[in-house]
């Protein structure tokens with residue numbers, strides 16, 4: 001199959017997987033009274049207007065932006081940028097109307113624990129954070145690790161086909177941080193046999209790694225405490241699982257692990273960059289859906305300026321984004 005056909009199939013699977021997110025997002029907007037609020041303002045409102053009108057708590061405002069991104073890219077609302085002379089804020093138009101019937105219920109306070117660290121939605125639903133769950137529930141861990149390995153085999157094939165493999169040229173060693181069962185590292189080792197590849201992941205993941213994972217060394221550990229040294233670090237689909245403060249911690253450990261930029265040190269990230277890559281509507285929709293899905297585990301998909309912010313906070317000097325994978329990009333980050 002051509003790369004285009006492969007990416008199309010990839011997208012189609014994601015869109016089936018995410019279809020419940022579209023209907024939940026619509027339900028959420030209707031329950032918050034967003035369409036009615038837009039209609040009360042004559043059919044167009046800014047995000048700031050909506051926040052004021054639906055009495056949203058300040059902590060939820062970034063989530064509203066993510067919610068409305070899904071609903072605009074999927075055609076429920078329309079968005080128009082205001083003229084340059086004004087604030088540059090986007091104006092949302094509603095295509096449908098839900099009449100106000102009843103009073104809004106008081107929002108339920110999150111967590112309910114009184115003062116403890118905020119729980120992710122995943123933790124509220126399952127009782128444990130996602131990465132602890134992979135150790136406690138063997139079936140859950142197996143499904144996640146197998147799914148990620150399948151994704152890595154596919155994505156790395158497309159990366160190599162489309163010339164993205166050049167980012168691995170010239171390095172002597174690579175550590176895939178949060179590399180799961182090693183499928184991405186094994187693909188690099190097969191394409192560049194002189195590169196010594198290792199994988200760092202949690203003990204419960206490394207323990208279950210298949211014996212035929214390829215020419216890859218596994219290291220059991222915690223990326224918040226240590227990253228083993230290598231010329232380059234690979235982070236595929238890892239940083240979008242964490243908020244900014246955690247990403248900065250992980251990236252600082254990665255920086256400790258690699259040599260200087262002059263000596264070839266770099267971090268290679270495979271992830272999406274919202275607004276980058278192909279801007280066909282279908283890709284924009286995939287990015288927006290992914291972003292809302294990541295809220296479930298307190299993760300986030302980032303726009304370029306949000307990536308730049310965590311790179312500079314972690315002490316990196318420069319980066320380069322290469323959008324070569326449909327809705328995914330490769331980012332090279334230099335110390």
Ligand SMILES: C[S@@+](CC[C@H](N)C(=O)[O-])C[C@H]1O[C@@H](n2cnc3c(N)ncnc32)[C@H](O)[C@@H]1O
Nearest residue numbers: 131148152178179180201202205222223236237
């Ligand atoms: C979404 S998966 C990505 C797996 C792999 N990079 C891929 O793309 O196929 C995130 C990975 O990060 C690992 N992980 C989570 N917390 C970790 C930690 N504190 N230290 C090391 N690995 C961790 C998980 O076990 C999981 O394998």
